[in-house]
Amino acid sequence: MTETAARTRNGPLRRLYHWILRNAEGPYAYSVLALISFAEASFFPLIPDVVMAPMVLANRRRAAWIAFWCTAWSVIGGAFGYAIGSVFYQSIGHWLVTALGAADQIDALRTRFAQNAWLILVVGLFTPFKLVSISSGIAAIAFPLFIVYTTITRSVRFFAVAGLLYYFGDPVRIFLEKWLEYVILAVFALIVALFVLLRYALHFV
Secondary structure, three states: OOHHHHHHHOOHHHHHHHHHHHOOOOHHHHHHHHHHHHHHOOOOOOOOHHHHHHHHHHOHHHHHHHHHHHHHHHHHHHHHHHHHHHOOHHHHHHHHHHHOOOHHHHHHHHHHHHHOOOHHHHHHHHOOHHHHHHHHHHOOOOHHHHHHHHHHHHHHHHHHHHHHHHHOHHHHHHHHHHHHHHHHHHHHHHHHHHHHHHHHHHHHO
C-alpha cells in the first residue's frame, strides 16, 4: 500500500467510523447521535445516518433502540427548526438558509406546505429535514400537526435504515470497511441531486 493510500485509509472519516464502532455501547456515541440528529433537523448539513449506521453494525440487537433514539432527537430538532422559521426567521433564519444556499427551496416548500401540509410526509423522507422544519414554521403549519407528520416521516426513514442494517449487517459492514470514503461522497452527491430534483418537482405539485 502506498503512503497516499495509507493516509486515505486512515483519514478522518475512517477514524470517526472506527471510533463510533469502538464506543457504540458507551455514552459518547449516543450523545453524538443525539446531537447530529437534532442539528440535522434544524440547521446542520451532516445527516445522522453516518453515525447511526456504524452503531447499528456494532450491535444489531439494539437497532430498534438506536432508530428510536435517532427519531426522537430528530423530532426535537425539527421543533427547533420550526421555531427558527416561525419565530426567528427575520433574524437567524434568513441568514441560515442563505448560508446553506437553500433560500429558493425554502420559499418553494413554504408555499407548498401552506397548501398541502401532508407533503411533509413525502418530502421529509428524502430531503435534508432542516428545509422541511424551517419551511413548516414559515408556513405556519399547526405545530401539533407538524409534530405528528415529523414523527411519522422520521420514524419511517430511520427504522427503515436500521432494519436494512439489521438484516444485511455483515455485507454492509464489509462494504463500508472497504469503500467508506466513496460511500460518504455518494451520500453527499445524492443530497445535492435531491436538492436539484426537489427544486423542479415542487413546480408540479
